[in-house]
Amino acid sequence: xxxxxxxxxxxxxxxxxxxxxxxxxxxxxxxxxxxxxxxxxxxxxxxxxxxxxxxxxxxxxxxxxxxxxxxxxxxxxxxxxxxxxxxxxxxxxxxxxxxxxxxxxxxxxxxxxxxxxxxxxxxxxxxxxxxxxxxxxxxxxxxxxxxxxxxxxxxxxxxxxxxxxxxxxxxxxxxxxxxxxxxxxxxxxxxxxxxxxxxxxxxxxxxxxxxxxxxxxxxxxxxxxxxxxxxxxxxxxxxxxxxxxxxxxxxxxxxxxxxxxxxxxxxxxxxxxxxxxxxxxxxxxxxxxxxxxxxxxxxxxxxxxxxxxxxxxxxxxxxxxxxxxxxxxxxxxxxxxxxxxxxxxxxxxxxxxxxxxxxxxxxxxxxxxxxxxxxxxxxxxxxxxxxxx
Ligand code: HSE
Numbered sequence: 001x002x003x004x005x006x007x008x009x010x011x012x013x014x015x016x017x018x019x020x021x022x023x024x025x026x027x028x029x030x031x032x033x034x035x036x037x038x039x040x041x042x043x044x045x046x047x048x049x050x051x052x053x054x055x056x057x058x059x060x061x062x063x064x065x066x067x068x069x070x071x072x073x074x075x076x077x078x079x080x081x082x083x084x085x086x087x088x089x090x091x092x093x094x095x096x097x098x099x100x101x102x103x104x105x106x107x108x109x110x111x112x113x114x115x116x117x118x119x120x121x122x123x124x125x126x127x128x129x130x131x132x133x134x135x136x137x138x139x140x141x142x143x144x145x146x147x148x149x150x151x152x153x154x155x156x157x158x159x160x161x162x163x164x165x166x167x168x169x170x171x172x173x174x175x176x177x178x179x180x181x182x183x184x185x186x187x188x189x190x191x192x193x194x195x196x197x198x199x200x201x202x203x204x205x206x207x208x209x210x211x212x213x214x215x216x217x218x219x220x221x222x223x224x225x226x227x228x229x230x231x232x233x234x235x236x237x238x239x240x241x242x243x244x245x246x247x248x249x250x251x252x253x254x255x256x257x258x259x260x261x262x263x264x265x266x267x268x269x270x271x272x273x274x275x276x277x278x279x280x281x282x283x284x285x286x287x288x289x290x291x292x293x294x295x296x297x298x299x300x301x302x303x304x305x306x307x308x309x310x311x312x313x314x315x316x317x318x319x320x321x322x323x324x325x326x327x328x329x330x331x332x333x334x335x336x337x338x339x340x341x342x343x344x345x346x347x348x349x350x351x352x353x354x355x356x357x358x359x360x361x362x363x364x365x366x367x368x369x370x371x372x373x374x375x376x377x378x379x380x381x382x383x384x385x386x387x388x389x
Contacts, residue, residue: 001024001025001060001300002026002028003019003028003059003060003061003063004027004028004030004056004059004061004062005027005029005030006030006031006053006062006063006064006066006072007031007065007066007067007072008030008031008036008039009036009065009177010173010292011065011089011289011292012030012065012293014290014291014293015063015292015293015296016030017290017293018293018296019297021294021297022297022300022301024304025297025301025304027045028056029047029052029053029056029059030042030045030047031047031049031050031052031066032048034046050071050075050078054075054081054084055082059084060085060304061084061085061086061087061300061303062079062084062085062086063087063300064076064079064087064088064090065089065090065296066090067090067176068090068092068093069092069093072088072090072092073093073097073100073101076101077100077104080104080105080108080112083108083109083110085110085113085303086101086105086111087112087113087114087300087303088112088113088114088296089114089116089117089292089296090114090117091114091117091118091187091190091191092190094114094194095190095191095206096190096205098194098197111303113299113303113309114194115296115298115299116292116295117191118144118191118195118270119144119191119268119270119282119295120146120285120286120287120288120291120292120295121285121286121291121292121295122283122284122291123282123298124195124268125195125198126309127272127280128198129309129310129311131272131274131280132198132199133310135274135277136275136276137200137240137274138273138275139237139239139240139272140195140199140236140238140271140272140273141235141236141237141239141270141271142235142260142268142269142270142271142281143233143235143260143263143268143269143286144195144236144268144270144286145182145188145191145268145286145287146174146265146268146288147169147170147182147187147266147287148183148185148213148214148233148234149233149264149265149266149286150165150168150172150174150266151169151183151214152217152222152231152233152234155222156231156232157264159219162218166179166183169182172266172288173288173289174266174287174288182213183215184211184213185213185234185249186213188211189206189211189249190206192209192237192238192247192248192249193205195236195270196209196238196245199240199272200240200245200317201317201318201319202245202317202318202320202321203318204238204245204247204319204321208247209247209248210248210249210250210323210364211248211250211368212250212368212383213234214234216371216375216380216382217232217251218333218382220333220356221331221333221382221384224331225253226256229255230254230255230256231253231254231255231258231260231261232252232253232254233251233252233254233261233263234250234252235250235251235252235260236248237249241322241325243319244320244322245319245321245322246321246322246325247321248323248326248368250364250367250368250383251384252385252387253384253385253386253387255387259281260387266286267283267284267285268282268283269281269282269283270282323363323364323365324363324365326363326365327361327362327364328362328385329359329360329362329385330359330362330367330384330385330386331357331358331359331383331384332344332345332358333354333357333380333381333382333383334357334379334380334381335353335355335379336355336379340370341357344362344366345357345358345359345360346360358386367383367385371383
């Protein structure tokens with residue numbers, strides 16, 4: 001099969017390497033503004049012009065690894081309309097444009113696959129779709145950002161500095177081009193939207209999902225939670241209620257002996273609960289050149305070999321997001337006991353002007369609203385839900 005790769009960064013080059021290992025796949029074009037160090041021998045097949053790919057009848061399939069929405073969306077639509085299958089790890093694109101792109105693929109009789117958009121090298125979406133063939137998904141949850149897990153794990157294990165670990169995660173190819181989407185939780189948010197819509201045939205969009213990241217965590221939070229036998233992780237969660245989905249992204253403190261607490265370095269751990277199957281978890285490298293590149297090529301091979309996938313029908317279930325019933329107790333650290341926070345607090349310890357609190361049961365919406373309000377005002381605050389497991 002002759003393919004092209006659009007975007008030759010970490011994942012694009014990982015897919016190129018994985019294609020060599022797979023055999024039977026020939027990369028004949030690469031869309032990039034310039035060559036990549038170490039790949040000078042590919043300069044002859046590099047083009048900055050999308051029409052060299054969309055207009056080439058020899059190319060059957062295109063990998064889109066440009067990232068972001070535009071021009072990735074425009075180029076993918078062009079390739080689909082030209083009758084080419086598309087495989088993409090681009091969660092921004094799939095989260096925002098899933099229906100539009102799936103409809104376009106169907107209208108042109110080609111496939112669009114995006115297994116690697118959630119969980120990097122873990123075949124999470126593949127197995128989520130597979131489970132749905134004969135079961136009903138009740139809940140999905142887990143750690144889906146390798147960069148955040150890498151930072152949190154190092155802070156917990158080695159007392160490492162947040163900024164230093166973020167720089168290392170960038171150098172290792174885990175972080176996004178703009179790493180604020182990792183640490184502010186928006187990367188996890190996009191993966192949550194994709195997973196939720198597939199799990200429940202729902203119509204959730206990014207704006208519907210409360211999201212709080214780890215960008216305000218400090219060493220004192222990690223140390224305080226550690227003293228209490230807890231480990232902080234950034235979590236996505238979506239749960240089906242009668243006619244809606246509870247869905248959010250937030251830091252969560254887990255008991256030190258739980259599975260989640262023991263997810264190390266850039267690994268992800270994603271769990272589904274299905275009505276008949278019960279609970280099943282998927283664990284592995286959630287970011288990085290080869291894990292993600294290999295997952296991209298698995299989709300390519302499945303398309304080449306005519307393997308169908310039950311992608312479902314996003315929106316058919318009609319379920320919308322509703323977090324009004326989502327309530328937890330939270331760990332909250334802040335620098336001032338004010339009238340907004342005090343009524344929520346069950347107990348607290350004060351040390352050097354910092355308040356380490358445990359809240360009463362609080363709705364996710366209320367907690368996130370307060371967190372974002374404080375962040376906008378530049379006030380020191382961090383919170384983490386206390387895991388009920
Ligand atoms: N920046 C992402 C992460 C890459 O750290 O998980 C994989 O989607």
